[in-house]
Each structure stands twice: as structure tokens, then as C-alpha cells.
Amino acid sequence: MTIRFLPMPTETAAVYRSGGPDAYGMAPERHVSDGDGVPCRHCLRLVGAGEPYLILAHRPFPALQPYAETGPVFIHADPCKAYEPSHTMPPMLTSRDYIVRGYSAENRILYGTGALVPNAEIPAYAQTLLAREDVAYLHIRSARNNCYQCRVERTPLLRHGRA
Template sequence: MIRFARVAKFGYVRVETTGETACGSRPFPPLSCRHCLTDVPAGAPYLIVAHRPFEALHPYAECGPLFVCADACARHPDGPDLPPILTTSPDYLLKGYSADERIVYGTDKVVAQAGIAAYAAQVLDDPRVRHIHVRSARNNCYQLRIAPD
């Protein structure tokens, strides 16, 4: 015989009392849309789609989940200003990639929110680097790409 068991109540109590999950992280919501680069409005539908932030298929071209608003949203304009999606955490993981979509070793670094633009400019000064991926420093979730202007 088998038994299907719900999630133990202590997990919910921890979130209710501390705001953190059993792993010490915050629960998923709010979710950030990778198209408008803002949080999906509370209670609004969203989609979880598979995304590969690389042009070619190769062994290093990982594919992972990406959150987007289910309803049409305006694409965040490309530009030099820090988008809202990068203001919700104290730090982010930045990794430089070459033209052949390989990590340029020595460029991956967890960077404080206030230092993202300066570190990105420094990494992009390296002629081996074509662009940078910004990821969550906690869960490695892809956020966006930084490229030279």
C-alpha cells in the first residue's frame, strides 16, 4: 500500500514566521519576467518556458526555465540603465562569454548590485569577451545578457 502525503505544515510555518523556505531562501514570488524585466504583477498569470541563451546547440549551451508574463507585456528597452529585474537582490553572478559561446574563465564573479555596470564594463574591455550573462547568485537563474553598446 502507498500513501500520498502533503507538504509538512512546518514548511509553511517557517515561511509564515521568517519569510524563508527550509533552504533559507525566499519563496519564488515575486517572479521576474525576462521580457519586460519587472516582476509579474501579484496574482497575474505567468508562463515558465524553456530558454537557451545561446545561438548554437553545443555541449555548453544549457537550457533552463524562464519566467514571462502570460499576458502581453512591453519589452524592456535595451540601454545603459540598470533594469528593475536587477534591483531585487543584493548581488548577481556575471559570466563573460566568447564569440564561440564559451565561458571566458576568470570573468565569472558574484557582484554587488551597485557594482554590476562597472564590472560589466571591465569584463567587456577584454577582447575575448563578446557578451555577459547575468544570473541569480543564489539559484543560477538566467536574468539577462549584457553586451557592448
């Protein structure tokens, strides 16, 4: 089994960039990056010094429910190319460790899956969790602030040349 890291959907980023409301019903805040630790959840790269970015409350779940965590995230203020889903670790994951947590098909936290994982061990831990039938997908979250970073899923099986 292989895994893939996924960005915030382009459609979601476009809504935020056009001033659409965040998870709390507020317009995203616009700032200029100092180049230090501003990870864009759409291109999964760091926002460079001098580049404008948005801060907003993001809920990476389809509906409200007790486990639908909401938190602050950053995205480039100007359109950027979405990270191509890949088994390669996104370039913005530069901290020494992250929280990796599994969720069910019902978008509920699966207790016992969450762990503080050293950066280099994230792909192996993700493969271990996604080998379980009860784990539908994973979130990678900041180990210091619990902010959502990206989603991890199984790579779809190719059948007759298609996913």
C-alpha cells in the same frame, strides 16, 4: 565604453506565449504570480501579484554545445513591452548580488570572468569585462539558482547618426 542590458527577444517570448516548445520541447507552464520574486525576462520587470506568467526552460544560445546552459525562466503570460536596451539596470534585478559571466563570440564561457557581484557593482564589473577583446557579451544569472536573467553587451558605436 558604455554597456546595455538586453531582454529576451520579443520573437522568442511570442513563441513561448503561443504554446511553442521550450528548450526541452515542452509547452510552457502557466501560473499566477503571488507578487514575490517572479522576474519577467522580456520586460525585465517583476510580474505583479495576480498576473499570469509562464515558466519554461530557456537556452539563451543560438545552438546546442557544451556551454549552452539551459534553465527555468519566467515571462508574463500576456504580451508585455520588451525592455528597451539601456545602460540602466533593469528593475527586476532586486537581489543583493548576481553571477556575472563573460562569453566568447563562439558562445563559450570564458573562464575567469564569472564572479558573484553585488547589485550596485554590476555596471562597473560589466564594463571591465566588456573592455576585454575576448569577451563578446555577458550573462547576468541568479546567484542562488544560476537562472538566466538578462544579457549585457557593449553599446554599438554611433556612426553618422546610426548604430
